[in-house]
Amino acid sequence: MTASPLHPIVIWFGRVGDMILLSALLDVLAARYGGGCHVIGAGSWPGEIYATHSAVARVSALHRYTAWVFDPAWWRTARALRAARADPVYVCETDPRKLARIRRLLDASGTDPRRCLILAPEPAEACSHWVDRLVGLGRLTPPAFDAAAYPWPCPAPPGAPRLEVSAAAQADCDAWLEDKGWRERPLVLVQPGNRRTMRGRRLRLSAADDKAWPPERWGALLHRLHARLPQALIVLCGAPRESLLLEWIAAAAAVPAVVAAELPLPRLLALCTRAHSMISVDSGPAHAAAALGLPLVVMFGAHSQRQWLPRSGCGSQVLGVGGPPHSRRLDEISVETVFSAWCALGAQPLAATRAAPRAPPTLRPCSCGPDSA
Numbered sequence: 001m002t003a004s005p006l007h008p009i010v011i012w013f014g015r016v017g018d019m020i021l022l023s024a025l026l027d028v029l030a031a032r033y034g035g036g037c038h039v040i041g042a043g044s045w046p047g048e049i050y051a052t053h054s055a056v057a058r059v060s061a062l063h064r065y066t067a068w069v070f071d072p073a074w075w076r077t078a079r080a081l082r083a084a085r086a087d088p089v090y091v092c093e094t095d096p097r098k099l100a101r102i103r104r105l106l107d108a109s110g111t112d113p114r115r116c117l118i119l120a121p122e123p124a125e126a127c128s129h130w131v132d133r134l135v136g137l138g139r140l141t142p143p144a145f146d147a148a149a150y151p152w153p154c155p156a157p158p159g160a161p162r163l164e165v166s167a168a169a170q171a172d173c174d175a176w177l178e179d180k181g182w183r184e185r186p187l188v189l190v191q192p193g194n195r196r197t198m199r200g201r202r203l204r205l206s207a208a209d210d211k212a213w214p215p216e217r218w219g220a221l222l223h224r225l226h227a228r229l230p231q232a233l234i235v236l237c238g239a240p241r242e243s244l245l246l247e248w249i250a251a252a253a254a255v256p257a258v259v260a261a262e263l264p265l266p267r268l269l270a271l272c273t274r275a276h277s278m279i280s281v282d283s284g285p286a287h288a289a290a291a292l293g294l295p296l297v298v299m300f301g302a303h304s305q306r307q308w309l310p311r312s313g314c315g316s317q318v319l320g321v322g323g324p325p326h327s328r329r330l331d332e333i334s335v336e337t338v339f340s341a342w343c344a345l346g347a348q349p350l351a352a353t354r355a356a357p358r359a360p361p362t363l364r365p366c367s368c369g370p371d372s373a
Contacts, residue, residue, distance in 0.1 A: 005034030016284025173270035210301030219252030
């Protein structure tokens with residue numbers, strides 16, 4: 001007898017990169033339980049990332065810095081949880097303060113603990129990739145449910161993040177490129193900033209920021225890229241608050257083919273489906289590029305590639321440079337190392353646009369066990 005479809009509830013108050021990694025788990029759960037997931041996050045980006053995704057039925061986004069008692073989104077989400085008493089709950093949060101906030105939300109909604117699974121903490125020395133941890137959580141079944149009724153899907157999920165770009169975001173990107181006069185040019189995307197680059201309205205290039213690369217090195221790298229692909233437009237990508245950093249790097253490069261672009265997240269996602277390649281620091285946009293099939297080079301500071309190297313579910317190349325044990329800061333990475341890695345992306349043909357990412361996989365439950373994945 002076929003089990004009734006359920007809509008798994010998946011909670012993580014992560015940042016952009018975290019929420020993109022989450023898509024690997026969402027594909028698993030939607031296939032196992034037969035219904036789209038209800039993603040609960042914090043901030044604006046969960047709704048932007050999952051505006052269109054075949055494994056997601058609903059997105060709830062709490063305010064990141066508003067006390068729960070004053071947050072209307074918190075109360076709406078608590079009511080939604082109270083109404084979804086039949087669905088399993090998967091909690092991916094590991095930060096103790098955020099986890100306490102989630103427990104308060106589950107308690108207020110009367111969620112039965114037997115319906116819930118929480119991602120287990122992992123010793124630092126284990127160094128498992130975050131995608132593997134998330135997919136491993138998806139193999140498990142809360143005690144309130146019969147695991148045999150919701151088996152591991154066949155064929156096995158790709159074990160990598162997967163994003164979909166909405167038609168509205170694609171149309172916005174097309175119009176933006178047309179307005180800039182860039183639509184027919186091959187695009188190389190460069191993401192130099194990270195969330196620690198800016199605080200408030202001021203640029204802060206701190207010695208404590210292990211993901212900061214000196215602007216003069218960015219400038220030298222962009223010169224090398226332009227010499228290698230003179231017909232390409234090199235687009236410096238960033239959020240509006242990173243505009244000053246982008247201007248500094250563009251000035252250091254002093255190449256007309258280098259332009260700075262403040263990109264809202266939906267436009268960046270659409271741009272990733274059209275570009276030739278990307279070079280990025282270890283950041284959310286790097287994970288987005290891999291999830292959308294864009295070949296890229298990722299520069300690592302103190303974080304390990306074993307845990308955080310972006311994964312592509314459609315086979316596009318992802319090359320990491322730096323990170324332990326080779327280095328612990330971006331400023332220990334040479335221009336030549338980054339340029340050589342980008343050249344090694346190799347066979348990707350130069351074109352104004354690329355084919356759209358692979359269609360969402362069709363996953364169906366079957367009787368095969370988790371060990372067959």
